[in-house]
Amino acid sequence: MAKDGGPDWNGLFKWSIAHGDGTNPPRALSEEDRKWFMEAMQANTIDVVKRMKEITRVMRTPQDVLQSQGVTPENIEDMLDELHEHVESIDMANDLHSIGGLDPLFGYLKNSNAGIRAKAAEVVSTVAQNNPKSQQLVMESNGLEPLLINFKSDPSTNARTKALGAISSIIRHNQPGVSAFRLGNGYAGLKDALGSDDAKLQRKALNLIQYLLHNNKADRSFATELGLPKLMMHLAASDDPLVREAALSGLLELSQDQTSGNALPDQDKLKRDPEEPNRRDQCDGL
Secondary structure, three states: OOOOOOOOHHHHHHHHHHHHOOOOOOOOOOHHHHHHHHHHHHOOOOOHHHHHHHHHHHHHOOHHHHHHOOOOHHHHHHHHHHHHHHOOOHHHHHHHHHOOOHHHHHHHOOOOOHHHHHHHHHHHHHHHOOOHHHHHHHHHOOOHHHHHHHHHHOOOHHHHHHHHHHHHHHHOOOHHHHHHHHHOOHHHHHHHHHOOOOHHHHHHHHHHHHHHHHHOOOHHHHHHHHOHHHHHHHHOOOOOHHHHHHHHHHHHHHHOOHHHHOOOOOHHHHOOOOOOOOOHHHHHOO
16 A cells, blocks of 8 residues: 555556556466455545435534534535535436435525535536436425525525526426426526626526527517517627627527517527537537
């Protein structure tokens, strides 16, 4: 093992070369070699489910108790970053509910610390993204409601943006989620986001608007009545090129509907510059 207690990666590398370079037939490992190899591997092996259970216990612990033990908001954010890495595996994302981790995670969406609220939303976003099972579990656990509240009224723009990202992950390809978004006055939140001064929040809102209008054509007239075309026309002249791209894409989507098309001013302006690269995929990832 390495002197600092970590894996002896250099020794492990040399061992693997010596025992598997293909120039000699494989030989039986001695008990000493086998023991050394297993110790080297186990030194860097983490029981992810066990660790997620430990994180869940911390999330369930009252904040005043954590503070009395010297746990800071920064410590909690670091812990949520670790949980975020674990749930990037779809199996671990689904396991989070089975070990009781979803409910306390939703509780962190209501935390007084904006950084913790934002980190919690990031975890929810990853749990639900392209994962129908976890989308359903989040919905059944009423996880969408605190995200809608944060998206529409959080004083932190970053927390609002992260909440919107999580909402998008939950409702995409999830019709019950879209319906709940409408009932939760989500479109009003999108309108407010378009009027913000934050380009990242604007991009996320525009990308979700385009998705909703493309997949729910009945929403186009409603979006026009709500005044979204005027806001998108304004953002089509944004200094941010990705905001311009997303705004034009949304307007073109609206122009497909005959009932709302007449409400769009100067539709000739909606034509793309043929030499401008398509960055929609890049926008979706922001």
